[in-house]
Structure formats: structure tokens, C-alpha cells
Amino acid sequence: MTAPDQHHPTGAASTLLRLRRWTGPHRRWFVLMIVTASAAMLAQSFVPLVIGRVVDGPIRHHDRSGLLQLAALALVLGIAEAALFWARRRAMADAALGVETDIRRDLYAHIQRLPVSFHDRFPSGQLVSRFTSDLSTLRRFLGFGFVFLIANSVTTVVVLVLLLHIHLVLGMVVLAAMTPLVVGTRQFELRYSRDARRAQDLTGDLATSVEESALGIRVIKSYGRRPYMLRLFLGEAERLRGAEMRKLTTLGWFWALLEGVPQLVLAAVVGGGVLAVAHGSITLGGLVAFVTLYLRLIWPLISLGWLLAIMQEAASATRRIFEVLDTPPTILDPDVPAPAERGTAVRFDNVRFRFADAETDVLRGVDLEIRAGETMALVGAVGSGKTTLTALVPRLYDVTGGRLLLGGVDVRDLTLDQLRHAVTTAFEDATLFSASVRENLVLGRAGISDADVAEAIEVAQADFVHELPFGLETRIGEQGLSLSGGQRQRLARARAVLGRPRGRVIDDPRSAHDVHTQSHLESALRRVLSSTTALLVAHRPSTVLLADRVALLQDGRIAAVGTHRELLDTVPAYRELLAQSSELAPAGLAR
């Protein structure tokens, strides 16, 4: 259930650099953040100097006016520090939040356009967690970590240079002592990025579990399997806890190193420094300056542990996001679109299809021609690939062999807009969105009038919508009014009927309708179908009768095409599939 393994991880910095695309437009805010952070640090370090001057000068000399002047300076610095601090945080909001919002927007846009085959494979909890926890991790890094990482690194280098300047040998001692830290940091980065990645993947798995437990609640309740689901969930939560603890173990020794080594060096510096003073190679003042300066190095070093940790987390969150963004949408508009399809005839020309991870083809050379204006019923056993075949027409999947022609043009040479406006699809599962009835029918398609909507509702026998509390404006779907299975299917059908497409693919006539409604529906459908080219998946003789011809899908090929009567008479497999033999009819009823 875990997302695909990452490739060999690139360095954190180069991964994070890939974010330039989004940080670019907010560059000035990032610059402002760094400038204000440095200026605030400066202001902060000037305050003690001013105080020192006040104490040494006016106070010692009982000079009230001097006191006032310097106090005013301290006041200005104090206010400046707070103001700069405020400015940095404001800039942070615009920079970090701006980048986060932009990435989320692009991620959403990208995911929507990834082919259905991607969505079949990728657990949706893993996708959701990229939208939420990975992006917040990134935001925190861009807002806090990034600035201080720069500021602290600069401080560290400056202080080191100054230390070398004060006393070369002692400075070298300090520099040499940094080696274990550098080695430790490298080790830490390797381990922590792996640990962080694992925890993030497990977070995604946990989200997937939660999602399934919510979507499958009826089944879980039906079978009383709550304890089982809880066990599974706790198993995953436990694994996540384990991964988090591993992160903490890595973090623990690294922080111990960062905390301990600089202090050990302090011992060496003090010991060595005192000896140096004793041997006259440094003055006492020099040593005090050296030690004081060195003490200022400790905090940036310790905080480096925390900063590097969030940097690694941000890098691996970025990697996870790019795994999705780097997946190319394989079903695209052609570079040079064909002008428009000519006519509405649909032809399957030796069409083959294989799912990405399968070893055999589902469709093994389908040849079928649906003439313009004709309604073709598609019949086949459970699992014969009927749904797959219908999904090829609107290019929800692309054929893996052969061609599929609409009006003589390969569907891959049409733009998706052209194709999907020309052909509408009704699905077996009637997905409704949490939106108004109208929105659910129109789905944002342009050029659809109220009259069109009214007609579609009538054709689909979905008049019940007029009786909803707010009619077409009533919110339905998960977050709105819940509808029965039959009502949902009628809306899905109205959706497909809407918009006067020239071709239709209908994979729905399931029997979530009572016989009564069904017959009304069929006559309405017959009316609609007469004006278009249609491919109709059929399970029942009554549906087959809506069609001009029937194609039998068997073993991945079209085994026979003809009228219902012809096939019934000549093809035993077809008879087997569709004939309601008397043996089957209700025992008592068939008289």
C-alpha cells in the first residue's frame, strides 16, 4: 500500500532547489525575510553595546542629558527590533503561504489531469497526505527553517573566521573539532532523510486506511468487523509510531553530538587558552574575547540540529510531491490537433489494451464499426472487458495497440475538449459531487441552457429533482441531501444525455429502477439514442432491444456482430448470456 519507492534520493539542497519554480514569484518576500532577520539580529546585538556605553559613560559620570540621549537610542533600537521582527513575520506569511498555496494549486491541477490508470494505482490517502501534511512541512521550512539555516550558517562562518583571526592555533583547534560535527551531520542527513521519508509514507498509508474505513463503513458495520478494522488501523499507527521513534533516535544522538562536542571543545579551548596565556602567546583580554566569541557559536550549532531535521523533512516532502508532479499526464492533447472529426462513426481497429501492471491483454484485437447514427449494444460475460472497452472511447485510457477512430480520425489526434464534448459517457457508478443538482448535471460545461437541463431531466425520468427543497439549486452529494441509488443513477444518466453530444457511451443500464420506471426510461432513451451514435453496454435483453445491432465481446475480441435475433439464433455463447430460458423464469410464474 506504500507509495512507489523513491529513486536514489538526491541531496536535500538540490531537491529543495526544484522549488524555485514557485519561490521565484515570491522572491522579494524571501529577500525581505532574510534582510529583516539579519537587521533584527543586528539591532538585538547593538542593545547590549548601548547599555554598556550608558553604564560606562553617563551613569558613571552622572550625566543626565547623555543618559537621555543614549536611552533614546536604546529605545529606537528596541522599537526597531520589534518592528523588524514584525516585518519578517509578515513577509513570512506572504512568502511561505504564497508558495504553499501555489504548489497546492498546481498539484491539484496536475492530479486532475493524470490518467485514470495512475489513480487506479495510487492510494488516495497518499495523495491527500501530500496535499496536507507534506505541504505544511514545506511551509514550516520555508517560513522558519530556511531563513535561520542561512542566518546561522553565516554566523558560524563569520565567528570561525574571527576566532582564527584572534588566535590561529586555538582557532585551528576549534576548526578541527568541527570535523566530527561535519561527519555526524552527513551521517545524520543520510539516516534522517530515510527515516523522515518512511514516516511520511506511513502517514499516507494511515490516511488511506482512514479513508477506506470511512467509505466502507456500511460493509464494516454489516459484518461487525469493527474490532478487525481497529486492529488493522492500530497496526499501522504502531508502525508510524515506530518510524517516528526511529526518527527521534537519530535525532537524539545527533543532538547529543551537537550539544556535547562544542562544550568539549570549550574545555579544550579553556585548558589550552589558559596554558597559552601562561606561556604568553595570547593576552588575557584576547582569551576572554576568544571564549566569549566562541560561546556565541554554540547556539547556532545546537539549533542547526533542529534546522537540518526540518530541512530533511522538507526535502523528502518535496520529493513526495514531485513524485506526483513528475508523473507525466500521458493522455494529452495532440501537438497538431486534427481539424475536427468528420462524422460520428466509431471504429475500433485491431484495438488492444493491457493494464500497466498486467501480463496479458484484456482486449486482444477488437475490430468493430459503429456507423454514424447507429446504436450498438455491447454484450459480454462478467469481467470480459466491456467497461474497459467503453473507457477507451473518451480516452480515459489509451489503447495499447491498434487504433480507435471517431469520424475517421484517431481519437488521439483530437483535443480532449473536442473528443469529450463530442462523446459523453454514463458510468456504472453514478458519482455525484457535493454541489447543486444543476452543477452536477452541467459540471461546468459551457453553452448549456436551462432548457437543455430541463430536457435532460425529462429524458432521464429524473423529475424528482423538482420536488427537492430547492429544486435544481438543492445541494446533493456527500455534503448535501442524500439520494437513493435509483435517483443517483437517473441524475448520472441526465448528465450524459445533456449537451447534445454526437456520440454517447453508456455503461449503465443496471437495474436500479423498478420495471415500471425502466420501461419509461427505455422509451425516453430510445428517443435520445435515435439522434446519436451510441455504444451501449447491455446486460438485459430489454436494453439490447434499444440497439440497432449487438456486438458480443468474448476473450478480448468481438466474437460476433449482428441483430439481437440473428445472434440469438446463430451464436450459442450469446444465447447463453442473454436468453431468459424458461428454466430460469420463476418456477411458479412461468405458465
Added chain:
Amino acid sequence: MTDQETLEVDGWRGKLTADAAAAAQEQDDVTAGGRPRLRKDARRLLFELLRPHRRPAAIVFLIVLVQVAATMAGPWLVGVAIDSALPAALRGHYGSLIAVATGLALAALVSGLLRSAFVLRSGAIGQAMLFELRRRAFDHVQSLSVSFHERFTSGRVISRLTSDVDTLNELLEAGLDGLITAIFNIAAISVILFFLDVPLALLAMASLVPVYLCYRWYTARAVRAFRRTRETNAALIVNVVETLNGIRAVQAFRRERRNDAIFAGLNGAYGDANRETYRLQAFFIPGTTLVGNLALVAVLLIGGVRVADGGLQLGVLTAFLLYLQQFYDPMEDVAVFYNSLQSATAALEKIAAVLAVPASVPEPQTPVPLPRPVRGRVTLAGVRFGYTADRPVLPELSLDIAPGQTVALVGATGAGKTTIAKLISRFYDPTEGVVRLDGVDLRDLAEAELRRAVVMVTQDGFLFSGSVADNIAFGRDGATRADVMAAAGAVGAHQFITALPDGYDTDVRKRGGRLSAGQRQLVAFARAFLADPAVLILDEATSSLDVPSERAVQRALRTVLADRTALIIAHRLSTVEIADRVLVLASGRIMEDGVPDDLVDSGGGEFAALHASWRDSLV
């Protein structure tokens, strides 16, 4: 976002009925007021989570104290080195220098080791709390009724159990050590300040009043702002989940651009909510810094004047000023931590609100056992039910299904067939009246016992990601591979399953996406077969099957249903053929009730008419 766009998005959402709107309000708590009860609930939840870890937490506290002391020993030892070890070294005595250096090295080791111990121990407590929170929330949500889930939506469940829980994680990572160190410093330095000079110390303490006001100002606004972030975050997740689950429709109908626009609104709202919290922090945290800086200047001025007047020693003022800086610096850490606490509290409020939802279909306090053997008599007596108060679905229904009887429910869409099924499987409780199994009110049955006895198979037959075998085995705890295969064989699913690439171990993928609708129904059917309940409810469970598969299922049903009670909902009359009894429903009332043949023979009824049109439809 302009008003135009707001309107567009709102228009798109459609209107909610008063009932549903009230429900949404209840879930979201999108109210401006302080809602003290929520805060209290959130805090209580936090303390409940912390309570079992009191001792380890005390140990962590000790570790921090010692660690802080070890760290603070550094500068002091440096002072000792300069004041006494250096003069000694100059005289050729290295003893005290060695002692100081050793002391420093020891302090380094101690603080390093304790740091690692702190990270691990405090982390372990935090992770245990998170685990417990996840466990509680998951278990509670799972215990809530189907009607709760229908209102609350899966997206919101996900957001409560993932990103809201993550917020607590952020609090735990926010540096509890920093907070403890800060408080420790502030307390110690306050004492020192009073020792140094009482009037100046009082002045410093007085500066805490504006700091307190700052906190007050901030808290009042942050509570609302952070709640807003949790709500907008949930709305965002709900939308993402919906898009992912409906991706085929999204693409086939070219909804991508429309969705982009809608998502921009949600994304923007979440961004705005976050921006507001950032804006508040941008005043709050520097605000405390400003107060500190101002107080410093005030002490400098007043102290300076007093020194000038000879009322205060210069050394005392110097020391006071140095300590005062260390007094205000940690205030910022406290402010940062407080900010994380507000954020986590908002998330905990949301989780606590879910935890506080009472089970609308509660388990009985003292369950009544079913008489053995379970025979499967189902009785509905004077049952009234409606999903909303103003629209009764079942106005008044009484029904007795004898043990072993197979009853078919027939009727138009919306006649209440599925509702009856949901009442018998206790997804809902009736508003009035009682549903009994073998004479026992369903409300008195233990959940486990009820579920063993009654199983409902629905049309969509949800499949979990995992293998085909896992999905079938879901029907019964502890089912073996042989059981699974026997069940699949019985419903005629064995053949297609063995033809799959990995047979029973084939991963069905997300929502069973690898299988066709018909195959999914067969798997769901095998699952029910394996569960072997006394009462089986089939709600359109075979609608996606082709004729031969349905025939196989029906053959299986004839034997399976022979000795158990069954309720079959089907629009296709061929499914009804195995029924002993047919109920024709209209608007929640039983219009016809009888043996199928009799109903057909009697001629004039609805069922006879349906049957006639069905016969006509056969070819």
C-alpha cells in the same frame, strides 16, 4: 477573491435544507463566539492523553533541569578558569586548571547524553499520546452510526484523523524543552532581580501586565483564527477526496477547469485562514519583545537617574540590566510555544467534538442474548421512520417475517425498500416502534451478536484494497483459505478469481478497481456467503451480474436460503423468483403481501401488472 467569484462558488454549492444546514453547523462549529465548552473539552482531552504519562513526564522534567544546569555550568566554569585557574597556572600550578577542564568536559558529556535522553523520552511520551488519540478517534468514529457518516463525509473523517492529529504532533515537537528552560530561567531570574533591587524588580514585574494584555488580545483572536484553519483545511480535504473518488467523471465531463476554479477558492480560503494566524503572531510575538525592550529602557533610565543621585550602586544596576535581558529573551520562546498550543487546541477541539458525538445507534448497557439456536424471525411493530423530521419515509409499518422465509421487496424508487433493510440491519433505529429479531429488540442486542445474525449486502459491495481472498475473508473472523475458496465456489466466483493473474492473492486495487462491477458483486456475495448469517439482506446485490452469473448466484441462493431468513430487494423480477413471499411497497406502506403466484393470479394488483410487463420484456 472577488465578490463575483465568491458568488459563483456559493451558487455552485447549492442550497442546503434547514436540517442539513443545521447538521453542517453542528459538525463545523463555524461560529464566531468563544465557545468556552469546546476549549474546555479540548483541554480535558489533552490532559486525559497526558495523564498516564505523569511519571515519565516528571522524569523528563528532571532531565531538562539537570541538562540546563550542566549547560549553564559552562560559563561559570570559564569564569573560574580565568579568575583562579589562570593565576595558579601562571605560578606553575596546573591542578585547578585540570579540574576546571575536567569539569567542563564532564558537563559537556552530561548535557550531551541528557539531551539525547530528553529527545527520546519526551518523544516517546508524545508518540504514545498521538497513538492513543488516533486510537480513540478511530474507534469512536467507527462506532458512530451510518447516518453520522452520511452527514459527516469521509473527507472530514480523514481530516480529523490525519491533519488535525498532526497539529498535536507539531505542538509536541514545538520544543517542550525550550518552554521548560524558559520558565526555569524566568523564575530563577525573577528571584535574583528582587534580591538585587526591589523597586526596579517591581518595575520589571509591572511590565508583565502589558505582556499579559498581549496574551489576552492574542488568545481572543487566535482561537477563532486557528479554528478557521481547521475548518478550511477540512473543506479542502473533502474536495480533494471527492475529486479523487470521482476522477472518471471529472475527466470524462471535462470538469478539470471548473474544479480548478472551485479549488482555488478553497485553497485561497485555507491560505487566508493561515495568513490571519500569521498576522496575529506577527503582532503577538514581536509585541512581547517590544514590551521587554521598553521595560529595559525604563529600567535604564530610572536606574541611571538613581545611580546619578547616588541611591543605587553602579554594579547592582549593571547586573540588573544583564539579568533583565535574560528575563525577556525566554518570553519569546514562551510566546512561540503558546502559539503552537493555540493551534493544537483548535485541532483538538475538532477531534473532541467528534469524540463527543453520542452514538445515535448505541450499544445496549446490558445486552440481551439471542435465544439459541438463532431462528431468524424478524418483526417490525408500529415502525415509523424518516431521515429528516419533516419527511417520514415509513409512516407506519408492521411486518412479521417467519424464520426461514425468503421475502422479496418490490416497489418504485423511494418506496422505502432500502430503508426497511437498513432498519433490520440496525444502520438506523426507528423513530417510533420496534424492530425485533427472534423476539428481542435490536436495541437490546450486543453489536457483535447482531452482526453475526444479520448481514446486509448492498449494490456497491465496497471492496478494500488488498487481495481478493482478504476481501472475501472479511465476512468472517478467522476464515481460512479453504473457507474462502468454498464460499467463492458456492456463488460461482471461483472461476473468474482463478483466472486473475495471482488468483486469490490478486490485489483488487483501490475500491476493487481491478475488477468489473459484476466481479465486485460476486466477491461481495462470497463474503456474505462466508459470513453465514441467520438473516441475509440482499439490496440489489446482483444488479450488475450478467444472466449466467445471476443464474449461478440464484442456484446458490436456493440452497443457501433454504434454512435462513432472507430479504431481497431487486428491481428485476427474475431475482424475485426464489421468494416465498412478495411485499409491494408504495410510499412506505405495504400495498400487497402474498405468495408470488397468488398475487399474479389475483390479477388486478400492482405486482401482477409488473409481472406482466416483465414477461413482455423477456425475449
